[in-house]
Amino acid sequence: MNAIESRVDSTSxxxxxxxxTYTHPGQNDSILVWLxxxxxxxxxxxxVGGGGWVTGYPTEMVPAILRGYAAVSTDGxxxxxxxxxxxxxQVSPGNVDLYVLQNFASVALNDMTVFGKQLTESYYGKPIxxxxxxxxxxxxxxGLMMAQRYPNAYDGIxxxxxxxxxxxxxxxxxxxQWIMKQIGYFPPQCELDxxxxxAINACDELDGIKDNIIGLxxxxxxxxxxxxxxxxxxxxxxxxxxxxxALIANSTWTGSVSLxxxxxWPGIAPGAPLSGRANTTCDAYGHNCTGVxxxxxxxWLRLFVEKDPAFDPYNYSHAEWDRAVHASxxxxxxxxxxxxxxxxxxxxxxxxxxxxxGMADQLIPFNQTVRYYxxxxxxxxxxxxxxxxxxxxxxxxxxxGIGAQPTDPLAALIAWVExxxxxxxxxxxxxxxxxxxxxxxxxxPLASIYKGGDPAVASSYQCE
Numbered sequence: 001m002n003a004i005e006s007r008v009d010s011t012s013x014x015x016x017x018x019x020x021t022y023t024h025p026g027q028n029d030s031i032l033v034w035l036x037x038x039x040x041x042x043x044x045x046x047x048v049g050g051g052g053w054v055t056g057y058p059t060e061m062v063p064a065i066l067r068g069y070a071a072v073s074t075d076g077x078x079x080x081x082x083x084x085x086x087x088x089x090q091v092s093p094g095n096v097d098l099y100v101l102q103n104f105a106s107v108a109l110n111d112m113t114v115f116g117k118q119l120t121e122s123y124y125g126k127p128i129x130x131x132x133x134x135x136x137x138x139x140x141x142x143g144l145m146m147a148q149r150y151p152n153a154y155d156g157i158x159x160x161x162x163x164x165x166x167x168x169x170x171x172x173x174x175x176x177q178w179i180m181k182q183i184g185y186f187p188p189q190c191e192l193d194x195x196x197x198x199a200i201n202a203c204d205e206l207d208g209i210k211d212n213i214i215g216l217x218x219x220x221x222x223x224x225x226x227x228x229x230x231x232x233x234x235x236x237x238x239x240x241x242x243x244x245x246a247l248i249a250n251s252t253w254t255g256s257v258s259l260x261x262x263x264x265w266p267g268i269a270p271g272a273p274l275s276g277r278a279n280t281t282c283d284a285y286g287h288n289c290t291g292v293x294x295x296x297x298x299x300w301l302r303l304f305v306e307k308d309p310a311f312d313p314y315n316y317s318h319a320e321w322d323r324a325v326h327a328s329x330x331x332x333x334x335x336x337x338x339x340x341x342x343x344x345x346x347x348x349x350x351x352x353x354x355x356x357x358g359m360a361d362q363l364i365p366f367n368q369t370v371r372y373y374x375x376x377x378x379x380x381x382x383x384x385x386x387x388x389x390x391x392x393x394x395x396x397x398x399x400x401g402i403g404a405q406p407t408d409p410l411a412a413l414i415a416w417v418e419x420x421x422x423x424x425x426x427x428x429x430x431x432x433x434x435x436x437x438x439x440x441x442x443x444x445p446l447a448s449i450y451k452g453g454d455p456a457v458a459s460s461y462q463c464e
Contacts, residue, residue: 042068049135053080072116077103085299105336136160136398151346156417157353164338172265173297175256176278185244188286194232199270208450213394214271237286276362341375358395390441404428404439
């Protein structure tokens with residue numbers, strides 16, 4: 001293990017930066033770890049997750065450092081930030097580098113935690129008070145992985161919008177693109193946005209307030225075929241909503257289905273932008289459109305499932321699609337699925353975990369987290385004693401959208417771990433016409449319902 005130590009000063013914080021690489025003998029890997037040790041240490045340790053193919057970001061450690069945490073992250077043995085997966089996914093043509101995949105999935109996460117804790121305690125000369133994980137998307141999946149596979153690693157885990165069920169999720173990203181190819185129509189985003197707007201208009205007030213947010217996505221039964229024939233316009237892009245665009249929207253909401261019509265994986269909720277999955281690019285007038293699939297999904301299908309860099313997922317027949325989805329799960333679920341609902345060991349270790357997920361997430365389906373949490377509850381009816389899931393209406397992937405976002409979910413987790421303060425809601429807020437609206441997030445399966453009064457005040461809503 002090689003280490004480089006340096007001291008970095010800024011106007012806000014002074015910390016010791018330890019960067020080191022290590023290898024697992026015989027695996028031909030080289031894994032980089034970043035550890036930051038602030039001068040004004042708060043006694044806590046935080047693992048920081050990544051996103052997409054990125055195992056971890058040094059830049060994402062900054063908020064933790066500024067708060068006084070000893071913070072650690074890792075590249076997992078590959079450069080997922082600036083390199084396409086083609087440059088590291090295969091050890092030779094047709095052969096997946098399973099060591100790299102295992103490091104990304106779980107092994108490097110535990111390694112960085114073990115090394116980071118040892119170096120932190122050695123540097124400060126005293127034990128760590130409490131340790132926490134924080135991450136969204138891939139970082140959320142990583143948080144669940146730590147709870148499932150390394151239950152003693154962290155006292156508290158914040159796993160936001162987790163990309164677990166990896167082997168089912170990654171193919172499902174491509175489903176709307178495949179549908180567009182099959183029907184021979186790639187619509188301009190303006191047309192799809194018009195359908196989304198119609199869905200929001202139809203289901204907006206189910207939660208008692210008209211605020212351009214679908215708060216009860218599960219109760220929204222909007223049929224996009226009802227707006228076929230209506231005009232849409234975005235500057236120079238104009239047209240009439242087509243039956244094919246309605247089919248694409250419905251397929252994106254429903255999710256991928258087998259040739260026999262069986263649901264393979266749920267889609268995103270109505271009200272979420274369709275561009276995350278049914279993305280296209282067109283000329284200035286909305287003509288000559290082509291598909292723009294999510295790159296992580298196409299790389300997964302090409303390099304890991306088909307093991308052929310030249311493979312084009314648009315060319316799947318439906319039967320071949322079904323085979324690919326099955327192969328993805330069969331070959332990789334045990335490595336990176338992160339879908340084990342048995343959290344007994346994490347519970348026994350005294351761990352606490354919070355997940356929150358935006359209901360308007362255009363990438364990772366909100367209903368995917370609902371599925372996982374229900375499976376956890378199915379094994380342990382008292383799981384909310386240590387694991388709590390909160391829904392965020394109108395919030396996109398990790399952030400964004402017009403819904404209320406949690407103000408400081410990590411603080412709520414710390415209060416739970418260290419003071420026994422069980423979070424009944426998560427404090428959240430949003431900006432509406434320049435003013436701040438408070439709107440607490442509800443513990444699943446409760447939903448936030450407007451009961452009257454000032455809509456900018458959290459007390460005007462009730463979880464029921």
